[in-house]
Amino acid sequence: RKEVEQDPGPFNVPEGATVAFNCTYSNSASQSFFWYRQDCRKEPKLLMSVYSSGNEDGRFTAQLNRASQYISLLIRDSKLSDSATYLCGFTGGGNKLTFGTGTQLKVEL
Amino acid sequence: DADVTQTPRNRITKTGKRIMLECSQTKGHDRMYWYRQDPGLGLRLIYYSFDVKDINKGEISDGYSVSRQAQAKFSLSLESAIPNQTALYFCATSDPRFGYGYTFGSGTRLTVV
Numbered sequence: 001r002k003e004v005e006q007d008p009g010p011f012n013v014p015e016g017a018t019v020a021f022n023c024t025y026s027n028s029a030s031q032s033f034f035w036y037r038q039d040c041r042k043e044p045k046l047l048m049s050v051y052s053s054g055n056e057d058g059r060f061t062a063q064l065n066r067a068s069q070y071i072s073l074l075i076r077d078s079k080l081s082d083s084a085t086y087l088c089g090f091t092g093g094g095n096k097l098t099f100g101t102g103t104q105l106k107v108e109l
Numbered sequence: 110d111a112d113v114t115q116t117p118r119n120r121i122t123k124t125g126k127r128i129m130l131e132c133s134q135t136k137g138h139d140r141m142y143w144y145r146q147d148p149g150l151g152l153r154l155i156y157y158s159f160d161v162k163d164i165n166k167g168e169i170s171d172g173y174s175v176s177r178q179a180q181a182k183f184s185l186s187l188e189s190a191i192p193n194q195t196a197l198y199f200c201a202t203s204d205p206r207f208g209y210g211y212t213f214g215s216g217t218r219l220t221v222v
Contacts, residue, residue, distance in 0.1 A: 008149075032208070032209045034209075034210050041197070041216075041218075042215070042216070043199055043213035043214060043215050043216050044152070044199075044211075044213050045213070046210045046211070046212070049208060049210060087151070087152070089211075091209050095205065095209055096142070096154060096157060096167070097142075097203075097209065097211055098154075099144075099151050099152040100151060101149060101150065101151035102151060
């Protein structure tokens, strides 16, 4: 099993739709989890941390399922500006971040 | 000014040449990292440093070396560049006092011909 897996997409959704991505990880000792947003040819930017109890930031909701070893990102009321690649990241050994390959989202009119 | 600055932004170099990518940060973070990003392969860790006297290899360190000149500076060198080192390179910093999320530099696009 790969250390981290993400569906590369692309997810093509209409503006206003709700879309969800998952990211599975294999290291059960992982402790910290994150979602990053990356625009084309730009650096990844931290979108939100993922907490065990789940957390929300405006239209974005992140959840962690330790039993099934995955995190999720839900985007409600999608905007054109949400079009980007979304990377999951988690800390494994040594508190270094391991990243998924990213899920591409395209929000269309 | 950006919190994490990488130079150069773009570089084309020839096979066999030695090249240095530089990274400096104003965030006061102890931890610094170098990643490369390739299509379909995601971000892969090359080297990391948890303080000035600490240097560690990541998953793909062969062909690369680093220098931590100061808390704020972390340079990546390609000893003898080869075409499969063509990639987008990112420097990042973190500080466990503020969680483990990274701040990335804007990247260096390196092409080896």
